[in-house]
Amino acid sequence: MKPPAEAAAVFGGRLELAERFAQWLLGPGLTRGLLGPREADQIWTRHLLNGVSITGLIEPASVVLDIGSGAGLPGLALLIARPDLQLVLVEPKVRRVDYLREVCADLDLPARIVRARATPGGLVRLPDDATADEVPLADVVTARAVAPVAELARWAKPLLRRDGRLLAIKGDAATDELHRDRAVLTRLGFRDASVLVVSTSVDSGPTIPLTTATVISMRLGGVSRET
Numbered sequence: 001m002k003p004p005a006e007a008a009a010v011f012g013g014r015l016e017l018a019e020r021f022a023q024w025l026l027g028p029g030l031t032r033g034l035l036g037p038r039e040a041d042q043i044w045t046r047h048l049l050n051g052v053s054i055t056g057l058i059e060p061a062s063v064v065l066d067i068g069s070g071a072g073l074p075g076l077a078l079l080i081a082r083p084d085l086q087l088v089l090v091e092p093k094v095r096r097v098d099y100l101r102e103v104c105a106d107l108d109l110p111a112r113i114v115r116a117r118a119t120p121g122g123l124v125r126l127p128d129d130a131t132a133d134e135v136p137l138a139d140v141v142t143a144r145a146v147a148p149v150a151e152l153a154r155w156a157k158p159l160l161r162r163d164g165r166l167l168a169i170k171g172d173a174a175t176d177e178l179h180r181d182r183a184v185l186t187r188l189g190f191r192d193a194s195v196l197v198v199s200t201s202v203d204s205g206p207t208i209p210l211t212t213a214t215v216i217s218m219r220l221g222g223v224s225r226e227t
């Protein structure tokens, strides 16, 4: 499937790599049941570009830990667009971990893949996790379509450095979800929780429509930047 004009602007010289990732999603991603069959038509907008739309919220050279990467979203889309990031993919399901290892080997993407379950007590490593060493504290934890935001915050807390940021990519119900869970987030020590509608920060000109994503963003500890 031909990438939309936005993809060329977002991925630049790495568009071919992004196209090869799209082929993985449309091929093994679909046949192995990691994505639903109805996702094929929306692979660029709903998946690759949606995943990468948070790129403007992530500082250069950040350690990014993606909880529940599944077929590699948003993590691998981000790493393709932002090779400066140090990416850790956390996924408990063995078939998904195998798929992620195959994709990263084929596309030569330097992501660290950890077979583990995120819990309030930290990562619980599962059998056949090939990475024995410690996972660094993250500057940013990402998650898309994994769990309610209060649960994500419980899981992200032990994984984030102080002042680190949780970015939960959500759908239209993000505002209601934040309203419901705000007190829990505050109790957990998060601050500045807000709903952001973001798009890829490219100089696209007026003719290229941009994909947007709705994100619940918050920071762990430290001093509030809210006025």
Ligand SMILES: C[S@@+](CC[C@H](N)C(=O)[O-])C[C@H]1O[C@@H](n2cnc3c(N)ncnc32)[C@H](O)[C@@H]1O
Pocket (backbone or CB within 6 Å): 067, 068, 069, 070, 071, 072, 073, 074, 090, 091, 092, 093, 096, 116, 117, 118, 119, 143, 144, 145, 146
């Ligand atoms: C619906 S899929 C979403 C996958 C991907 N983030 C996406 O947006 O396409 C949810 C993923 O979260 C993973 N997951 C569920 N609970 C988890 C946990 N406690 N820690 C890490 N991953 C988890 C599942 O194995 C699954 O791959």
